[in-house]
Amino acid sequence: MLFNSLDFAIFLPIVFILYWFVAYKHLRFQNALLVVASYMFYGWWDYRFLALIFFSSLVDYTIGLQLNVEQNKAKRKILLWLSILVNLGFLGFFKYYNFFVDNFVEAFTFFGTKIQPNTLDIILPVGISFYTFQTLSYTIDVYKQKLKPTNDIISFLAFVSFFPQLVAGPIERATNLLPQFYKKRKFHYSQAVDGCRQILWGFFKKMVIADNCAEYANIIFNNSENYSGSTLAIGAIFFTFQIYGDFSGYSDIAIGTSRLFGFNLKQNFAFPYFSRDIAEFWRRWHISLSTWFRDYLYIPLGGSRGGTWIKIRNVFIIFLVSGFWHGANWTFIVWGFLNALYFLPLLLFNKNRVNMVIVAQEKKLPSIIELFQIAITFGLTVLAWVFFRAETITHALSFIKNMFTVTLLKLPVVRPSYLIILLLLFILVEWLGRNQKYALECLFLKSSRFIKWGFYMLIMACIFILRGKEQVFIYFQF
Amino acid sequence: MKRFLKIGILFFTLFFILEKGTYYLLDKAPKREYDKRLDLVLRGQMNKDLIVLGSSRGGSNIIAKQIQEKTGLEAYNLSYQGANVIFQDFVFKTLLKFNKPPKKVVLAIDNPYEFKNEPSLQFRLDQLHPLSKYNYINNALINHGEQNILSKLFCLARVSKLTFNKVKEPLLNPFESCGSRPIIKKTKKDIIYKEGSLNYLIEDESLKHLAAFKNIQTLCKANNIELIFLFSPNYHAFNSKFKNRFSELLLPENKILIYDSLNPIYKNKDYFYDISHLNKKGAKIFTLEIADFINAN
Numbered sequence: 001m002l003f004n005s006l007d008f009a010i011f012l013p014i015v016f017i018l019y020w021f022v023a024y025k026h027l028r029f030q031n032a033l034l035v036v037a038s039y040m041f042y043g044w045w046d047y048r049f050l051a052l053i054f055f056s057s058l059v060d061y062t063i064g065l066q067l068n069v070e071q072n073k074a075k076r077k078i079l080l081w082l083s084i085l086v087n088l089g090f091l092g093f094f095k096y097y098n099f100f101v102d103n104f105v106e107a108f109t110f111f112g113t114k115i116q117p118n119t120l121d122i123i124l125p126v127g128i129s130f131y132t133f134q135t136l137s138y139t140i141d142v143y144k145q146k147l148k149p150t151n152d153i154i155s156f157l158a159f160v161s162f163f164p165q166l167v168a169g170p171i172e173r174a175t176n177l178l179p180q181f182y183k184k185r186k187f188h189y190s191q192a193v194d195g196c197r198q199i200l201w202g203f204f205k206k207m208v209i210a211d212n213c214a215e216y217a218n219i220i221f222n223n224s225e226n227y228s229g230s231t232l233a234i235g236a237i238f239f240t241f242q243i244y245g246d247f248s249g250y251s252d253i254a255i256g257t258s259r260l261f262g263f264n265l266k267q268n269f270a271f272p273y274f275s276r277d278i279a280e281f282w283r284r285w286h287i288s289l290s291t292w293f294r295d296y297l298y299i300p301l302g303g304s305r306g307g308t309w310i311k312i313r314n315v316f317i318i319f320l321v322s323g324f325w326h327g328a329n330w331t332f333i334v335w336g337f338l339n340a341l342y343f344l345p346l347l348l349f350n351k352n353r354v355n356m357v358i359v360a361q362e363k364k365l366p367s368i369i370e371l372f373q374i375a376i377t378f379g380l381t382v383l384a385w386v387f388f389r390a391e392t393i394t395h396a397l398s399f400i401k402n403m404f405t406v407t408l409l410k411l412p413v414v415r416p417s418y419l420i421i422l423l424l425l426f427i428l429v430e431w432l433g434r435n436q437k438y439a440l441e442c443l444f445l446k447s448s449r450f451i452k453w454g455f456y457m458l459i460m461a462c463i464f465i466l467r468g469k470e471q472v473f474i475y476f477q478f
Numbered sequence: 479m480k481r482f483l484k485i486g487i488l489f490f491t492l493f494f495i496l497e498k499g500t501y502y503l504l505d506k507a508p509k510r511e512y513d514k515r516l517d518l519v520l521r522g523q524m525n526k527d528l529i530v531l532g533s534s535r536g537g538s539n540i541i542a543k544q545i546q547e548k549t550g551l552e553a554y555n556l557s558y559q560g561a562n563v564i565f566q567d568f569v570f571k572t573l574l575k576f577n578k579p580p581k582k583v584v585l586a587i588d589n590p591y592e593f594k595n596e597p598s599l600q601f602r603l604d605q606l607h608p609l610s611k612y613n614y615i616n617n618a619l620i621n622h623g624e625q626n627i628l629s630k631l632f633c634l635a636r637v638s639k640l641t642f643n644k645v646k647e648p649l650l651n652p653f654e655s656c657g658s659r660p661i662i663k664k665t666k667k668d669i670i671y672k673e674g675s676l677n678y679l680i681e682d683e684s685l686k687h688l689a690a691f692k693n694i695q696t697l698c699k700a701n702n703i704e705l706i707f708l709f710s711p712n713y714h715a716f717n718s719k720f721k722n723r724f725s726e727l728l729l730p731e732n733k734i735l736i737y738d739s740l741n742p743i744y745k746n747k748d749y750f751y752d753i754s755h756l757n758k759k760g761a762k763i764f765t766l767e768i769a770d771f772i773n774a775n
Contacts, residue, residue, distance in 0.1 A: 020479055
């Protein structure tokens with residue numbers, strides 16, 4: 001089920017009413033309702049893959065309980081690896097099988113041996129990368145004894161399949177989300193209203209910003225050989241805003257919806273395009289994934305401790321794996337590699353933790369230097385997104401090659417003025433709200449109800465009138 | 479919880495009421511359009527004896543006013559530039575729904591693209607967007623995935639960037655009073671007459687296009703309307719393979735008028751704007767042929 005669909009517009013109020021009015025008195029009943037609703041939400045897309053989520057949940061639930069009683073270190077390790085193998089096995093099969101087969105075939109062909117590829121027509125289950133990482137966090141935390149395993153299977157099933165964040169995150173840690181299923185949730189008016197506000201802003205980002213940018217980004221990327229450098233640059237910028245609007249919009253809707261049910265999910269985006277360096281960007285972009293990799297991969301590998309080579313190795317591993325997580329294509333790996341290259345100098349010169357708070361925190365405007373830093377970081381990000389969006393590496397390279405020609409200084413052929421104005425207004429709203437969890441959180445909050453409601457209605461009107469052609473959420477393919 | 483629901487309901491009710499104000503804008507949109515023909519159809523003001531349907535070939539090659547003068551039948555041209563047969567079928571269905579059926583329909587054929595997915599011939603959704611205030615049009619936009627189903631409830635959801643797609647009056651080939659748009663512009667390109675036989679592949683046909691074509695014939699039969707298919711001149715040899723295929727798809731009662739390919743005028747570039755369209759001088763001659771055909775039958 002898509003958030004931006006009529007199905008969801010009907011589904012959400014029904015679940016909300018049942019949750020707070022019918023199942024309110026019994027916690028287990030409320031959790032069971034969430035499981036049923038979540039499985040329905042997922043099954044709406046393809047019910048066959050429900051078995052996969054259920055099996056994955058069952059494996060980790062059982063392993064979690066076994067880890068609790070098992071004292072033998074070796075056996076505990078085997079249990080952990082069993083969970084990792086099952087989860088990553090599914091992910092590897094559904095997401096990476098054809099990629100590996102194709103690349104083996106190409107490698108053999110390169111060395112003169114021709115083999116017949118045996119690829120399969122595999123459908124990628126929506127959200128598999130997200131819930132796999134979420135459920136893995138549970139087993140690892142139980143193994144490390146940071147978390148007590150649950151013997152409440154309903155809560156565990158609800159934790160793995162919680163519908164607001166099931167298909168595109170945020171990837172919640174078991175330590176944060178699972179305990180919320182044990183406690184009776186209370187309805188808080190302010191929390192629910194805040195949730196609605198965040199949902200509204202999420203829809204605006206997705207349907208107005210991302211979907212409009214997508215139309216032009218698609219035109220430019222699909223015909224990149226015909227356009228001037230400046231048009232290609234504007235196409236890359238449109239994609240930069242598309243992916244931000246799309247993914248952070250989804251996260252806002254997910255977090256806002258969770259708040260309606262009394263849950264608090266972690267912030268997933270913190271105004272990443274206002275970052276002053278790449279390290280800051282990665283602390284602000286897809287935070288739930290970055291911190292997952294940091295805690296379960298980077299730190300176990302040694303993190304930034306150890307010698308220079310260990311640091312370099314770890315940075316490349318984490319960024320390459322992060323790229324590969326996004327999709328079975330070399331373009332994502334190069335995107336990760338490029339980000340590692342951006343990040344490395346900061347780490348080596350110990351500058352990766354310079355910009356820890358949001359830019360111009362106590363001020364209205366950034367300084368000239370900060371503005372320059374933001375522009376440089378944004379430019380580097382735009383360049384990396386070209387690899388993320390391109391079909392192949394050759395496509396990305398030719399796109400960049402054609403972009404950096406004398407035609408970069410010409411007026412772009414594609415320059416939708418309404419969209420450019422819209423983006424500028426969007427940046428302004430994001431700037432004004434940059435000290436909050438999401439831009440709209442405090443905007444006009446202290447104004448009279450008349451102004452506040454007028455503003456929300458204006459945003460709703462914008463969603464209706466300025467919506468772009470409906471596009472599937474980009475991160476569904478991951 | 480009660481407070482949340484109360485305030486939520488109040489907010490949405492207020493929004494629901496206020497957004498109805500958008501109807502004012504929607505109502506204005508058709509009036510801002512240069513081409514008001516479909517609006518007239520929807521308002522039931524297209525009660526004519528003869529209707530011309532087609533793409534730009536129908537719009538520019540057939541002068542409805544001249545047919546009216548020569549045959550005494552009240553005629554109107556409802557051809558749309560760049561419209562495929564699916565859109566022509568839609569216009570025809572709309573005409574029959576809101577107006578009394580015409581006695582005759584002249585359908586200008588796009589030889590040889592009538593049944594193909596030709597990029598230059600589309601379902602003209604841009605013509606429908608400014609008319610989204612009409613439920614009938616809104617439903618059509620929903621069916622084509624252009625409009626959200628919420629537009630049945632919310633006026634705001636009927637508004638899009640294309641709603642106020644005002645097209646200025648063209649200086650060189652404006653509409654005539656009966657909906658035709660003969661070309662008075664001079665061609666910039668030199669055109670060369672192409673001889674030789676032309677090919678036609680049945681495999682390229684689209685089922686949707688064939689169904690729409692069949693539907694026009696069925697509707698005419700059901701409403702007792704005389705249907706005349708029209709092959710207008712091209713500045714190249716006649717594609718008889720397409721004509722043969724076309725004949726296979728015809729109901730026996732329908733008539734075909736093929737331009738007089740022996741007429742030397744249709745090989746004279748002074749009468750053409752480009753290889754597919756006559757200019758006004760050529761259109762007058764061709765329309766005379768049509769009027770004579772109607773009078774004779």
